[in-house]
Amino acid sequence: MADAATDEEADAGAVAIYKRIFKEVLDRRPSGMRLRLAHAMGKNRSFVSQISNPTYPVPIPVQHLNTIFDVCHFSPQAKAAFLRAYARAHPRRTSRLTEGPHERTLTLHLPDLGSTKRNGQLDALFQEFARRLIVLVQDK
Structure with missing residues (x-):
């Protein structure tokens, strides 16, 4: 039972790492970026606030990553750091970024x-x- 709690804490820490990178990118963008991103993902602004806050353990769904990269204009370095941290937190999800057709959302x-x-x-x-x-x- 203690091992499961330790794994959960490790996962929450790994999620917080990539969320910090995402938050830093968002904080450097003009005001209104969270709303623009929410529209592009078909979500509300509070969803963007939740997935960009490192204190919330809610992971960023993999299907939204390409939209996030496109709308927020991640630098190549920030994107690479984010993807490394995301892969550490969710090793089985990152394969979904490269397999299958790529699509994007237009609102x-x-x-x-x-x-x-x-x-x-x-x-x-x-x-x-x-x-x-x-x-x-x-x-x-």
């Missing part, structure tokens, strides 16, 4: 059409457009 700000049904139709139209465009681009 669009659309007008509210005043109706849930019409808003849903507009959202579906943009999603279908994006899917079809990706198929065209990938069929070189």
Whole structure:
């Protein structure tokens, strides 16, 4: 039982290391970066605050890493240090960064059409457009 607690403390410490790097990058960016990042990930600002705070043991989900790197403009040195610390904290997750297709998130700000049904139709139209465009681009 004591071994499990020690492992958990080690994991929390490893998570805190990469979160400190992330927080340092965020703190050097202009105000509004957390909100911009939240929009890009499809999350709220409090989620970004939670995943960037080293005192919270909540890990950063691997599927958000490329978005974080793109939006926050990590320097090559900061990105390398972050990835080394992330790999130490989550050795099985980092393989997911290199395998499979890479994708990124684009957030669009659309007008509210005043109706849930019409808003849903507009959202579906943009999603279908994006899917079809990706198929065209990938069929070189």
